[in-house]
Amino acid sequence: MDEMPIGRRVAYWRGRRKMSQQVFADRLGKSKSWVDKVERGVRRLDKFSVIYEIAEVLGVDAQLLLGKEPERRPDSVNCIDQMEVEEIRSALERYDQISAFFYAAPQPPPLAEVRKAVSHAWLTYQHAKYGVLARTLPRLLREAQSADTAYARSDGAEEAAHLLGQVYQIASSALRKLGEHELSWLAADRSIAVSQRAGDYLLAGIASYRVGSALLALGRARPALEVNINIANRLATDLGGDGANPERLSVYGMLLLNGAMAAARTGCSATVRDLIAGAEEAANQLGGDYNHYWTCFGPTNVQLHKAAAAVEMGEGRVAVQTHQEIDPAGFAALLPERRAHHFIDVARAYTQMGDVEKAAELLLEGDRLAPAEIRCRPAAHEILTDVLRRTRGTPAAPIAELAENMGVGV
Structure with a gap:
């Protein structure tokens, strides 16, 4: 470049x-x-x-x-900037693994170190600290790729592949937040292939969920629906017996919820109801909200998706009613990314109802909880632009300040 x-x-x-x-x-x-x-x-x-x-x-x-390294924006503490996107892209463009067929692999980082770094990256993502994540992700990608190559013919092969599959999923999720949907799709697709080598069908299942999310973000709702339903159906076998372990239920439930979001985008309300009902059943079997395979799946997350699906179908009042019925204790226990994401969905629901003041309140509440989730996501920018456009007179000082911080014209 x-x-x-x-x-x-x-x-x-x-x-x-x-x-x-x-x-x-x-x-x-x-x-x-x-x-x-x-x-x-x-x-x-x-x-x-x-x-x-x-x-x-x-x-x-x-x-x-001009072909020079861009200056980092002052607000890049919270957001992923262009420089970091290009660094992540460069890491995804590496194909060093094939060289292992011809040359001895370089000395990789110890798997224990990679494992620790991957766990930290997941927590960083789920606490919506995207700027911090973006600064570490390119190096983590390179180290996980190096480990996967170096351990390919040793006892550590499956664990190295498992860690790389996770890193690809983290990258996919972060890139989708930014709006880099093609890169998000690429990273998720890479995770499926690597997860199969890791011998973990649940890791491959949740990688399919990431593929579905990327496809949905690209406007490919029907393929997104198909990939989620196909993998969910494979996991559904024996869910009522010994196969109904917490990890399997969590991955299965998230695939159904993602499928419901895709179905909502196509306007098929019957499919949405069926898929959410299936996810509710899985959540009830699970018995609470857990973070198995980094899903945050459980009864509360099902309600969040029910509200989000209603928004997708233009049913703002239904979404707000669902939001008001969510168990406060369960909601408070969710990780910041999930809660702030939900505030964006409900803010959009209020704009559908014409209540821009409530929409603004939800954006401000999300910003207090997880600033990067509000300030970095194109969806939040669109909602704030709509709020400002429909606000009569001068907007309230807090929302005007948020608009200034986000670079949205008042």
Whole structure:
């Protein structure tokens, strides 16, 4: 990327933003021919003012267009910035494993160290500390990949693969939060293959859940529904007998909930009801909310998904009613990421009802709980933009301050 001419970099980021040359030209106030010449290197970009204008339209740091390392934003303590996304991308683009067929693998980090780092990364993600996670994730990816390669023909092969599968899942979840859905899909897909080598069908099952989440984020609701239902059906065998262990119930239940979200996106309310009913049954068998395989699955999380599915179907009142019926103690026991995520869903429900004041309150409550979940997610930005647009007069000081911190115009 650093060796690309600036025109190629412009074309690269325009493609990443899913903008045609015409749309890009219109936003710049230029002609399509001008854009085409810039991208082909026929026309030079020698004015910083134009480069910064292009960077603003593309939503990237101007330093990236110049082939330099971007300056970290002041708010990157909470959010994943462009530099970190590119570092994660570079780690995912490595294919060092194939070299093990030809060369001796380098000395890997001890598996105990990798295991400790992976556990810390999961906790960091589930406490919505995305900036901290992003700074450590590229190195963790490289170390887990190195361990997987080095231990491939030893007694530690399955554990190394298991740890790498987890790291891919963490990366997939974090990238999806940021809106990097294609990368999220790639990381989740990698996790499925690695999890199979690890010999853990539940790890592969929850990797399928991550694939479904990435597909849903990409707007591929039907494939997302299919992948969740197919794997859930395989896990459903003997769930009433010895196979109904807590870990299996948790993975099975999350697949059903993710399938319900996909079904809601397609508008199939009957399928949503069936899948949530199945998840409720699994949660009741489990007997509480647990974090087996990092799912946070249980009766409370089922209610959260029931509310989220109602929002997807445009049933804001149903979502708010579900929110009000959630057990406060169960909700308070959930990890910060889950609770703040729910506040975003309920805020969206209130906007559907036309109550922007309540929507603003939920965003502020989520921001107090887990700032990165509110400030970093495109979904929260969209809701806040809607709240500000529909607020009569000057918005309240707290919501105006939040908008300023998030870079959302008042």
